[in-house]
Amino acid sequence: MGREAVATNGAGSRARPHAVVIPFPLQGHVIPAVHLALRLAERGFAVTFVNTESVHHQTTRALGVHPVGYDIFAGALASSSSSSEDQELDVRYELISDGFPLGFDRSLNHDQYMEGVLHVLPAHVEELLRRVVADPATTCLVVDTFFVWPATLARKLGVPYVSFWTEPALIFSLYYHMDLLTKHGHFKCEEPRKDTITYIPGVPAIEPCELMSYLQETDTTSVVHRIIFKSFEEARGADYILCNTVEELEPSTIAALRAEKPFYAVGPIFPAGFARSAVATSMWAESDCSRWLDAQPAGSVLYISFGSYAHVTKQELHEIAGGVLASGARFLWVLRPDIVSSDDPDPLPEGFLAAAAGRGIVVQWCCQVEVLTHAAVGGFLTHCGWNSILESVWAGVPMLCFPLLTDQLTNRRLVAREWGAGVSVGDRGAVRADEVRARIEGVMGGEEGVKLREQVRKLRGTLEAAVAPGGSSRRNFDEFVDELKRRCGGH
Structure with a gap:
């Protein structure tokens, strides 16, 4: 299977509580999990971070380093050991197979890959856990909510399960209450109701078209539906839920969830100083765009990215390209x-790059944090992934929302309808060049852009206050760490 473990600073770690952190094997899930792992290590946990071989190989290929023996945490650990902190960070890096050969195209064969995540990966995880969980009394599992096995395996091993949710609390709540949606005829029926949904605890009225894409589909037999159903069954068995959101952004939803389970809003989980991460997390080679951006006037550049996972159709891409050009x-x-x-x-579209020469560049990937914080960037045309939204708000950049899949439709509701930090630029299959052009002009140069920027600035203040000393996310994380240390004290 080619597993490899890179032990770092094993000395004295026996006495520490041990957190096994396992992200879902997609870019948007790995990034916050890495930074959560570092935070736990900074608070005295011995951390075992588990990547799939496939994610590891894609990450090392993007870096241009040899995958065998490479530890993505090496840089962060080296800088921690050279600083004057009380203790060195203890993070071990482990790899497991997802059941497919490295050359298998997981993007092209999405459903087949997900069947493997559902049926094959759990056995590899269990084998690994039986090896790395030396002392159940001091160990906890910190595992992405979307896995289908955490509560079951945690019970088998006799350790607590911390469900790590990388999306807003609103999305968690809607999935958690799928039974209510089904009971009221908004989900799992041939003709779902179209009226406003008003009965989800802590969720203000929400329209059916604002639900996650998987809750809008009438065929619920797909592999992704099966994963969602099973993972939320498991989430009901979680001991704690850790969520990458901010209490002040979703107060009523979080309060209602807290009545069900210990629920900690600890976001935004970013790299230290909101700078380029010291841990390699990017699965594509990043272009350095700084010189080009340096040459552009302040606030003049529209940054466009549709994330790391979802696909668009050629038709949608051509309409957006037409609007961008116009x-x-x-x-x-x-x-x-x-x-x-x-x-x-x-x-x-043919001729697009020639027509845009001098005012636009296209790259395969970049360091998004560095781009969004550049003074030249004045707007972000985004798929509304949750990491992207939090990063855009932190950078003070208003959003043009074109959600593609899953939570992104519901995230747009938060951005555009609840927070007033962005505008919609159409929907799947219904995006037109003239609307894209009008929205870009409004955000980049119009009165609308001024209002949006003001609103994003306020939201940024909310995020900054939450992670500052005494802020809600800082307090919640302290409480969570104290509780977990009590639970994993080995007594």
Whole structure:
């Protein structure tokens, strides 16, 4: 299977509480899990971080380093041991197989890959846990909510299960209450009701079209549905839920969830100083866009990225490209090679790059944090992934929302309807160049953009206050750590 473990600073770690951190094997889940692992290590936990071999190989390929023996945490650990902190960080890095060969195209064969995550991966995880959980009395599992095995395996091993939720509390609550949606005829029926949903605890009225894509589909037999159903069965058996959100952004939803389970809002979980991460997490080689951005006027560049996972159709891409061109805005467009399909690496309209020469560049990937915080960037055309939203708010950049899949539709509701920090630019299959152009012009140059920027600035203040000493996320994390140390004290 080719597993490898890189032990770092094993000395004296026996006495420490041990957290086994396992992210879901997708880019948007790995990033916050890495930074959560570092936070736990900083608070005295011995951490075992578990990546799949596939994610590890993609990350090392992006870096241009040899995968065998490479520890993504090496840089962060080296800088911690050279600083004057009381203790060195103790993070061991482990790899497991996801059941597929490394050369298997997980993007092109999405459903087959997910069947493996559902049926094959759990056995590899159990084998690994039986090896690394030396003392159940001092160990806890900190595992992505979307896995289908954590509560079951935690019970088998006799350790607590911390469910790590990388999306807003609103999304967690909607999935947690799928039974209510089903009972009221808004889900799992041939013709779901179209009226406003008002009965989810702690969730203000929400429209059916604002639900996650999987809750809008009438065929609920897909592999992703099976994963969601099983993972939320497991979530009911979680001892604690840790959520990458901020209490002040979703107060009523979080209060209602807290009545069900110990629920800690500890976001935003970013790299230290909101800078380039000291841990390698990017699964694509990053282009350095700083020189190009340095040459652009302040606030003039529209940053465009549809994230690391979902696909768009060629038609949608062409409409968006047409709107971008017609707007006359400067732009930096991140277009990963498989955005339409691994079989179509060049999906932009013919002549687009020539027409945009001088005012726009297209790259395969970049360090998003560095781009969003650059003074030249004035707007973000985004798929509304949760990491992207939190990063955009922290950088003070208003959003143009084009959600593609899963939580992104519901995230747009938060951004555009509840917070007033962005605008919608259409929907799947219903995005038109003229609307894209009008929205870009409004956000980048119009009165609308001024209002949005003001609103994003306020939200940024909320995030900053939450993570500052005495802030809600800082307090919640302290409480969580104290509780977990009590639970994993080995007594």
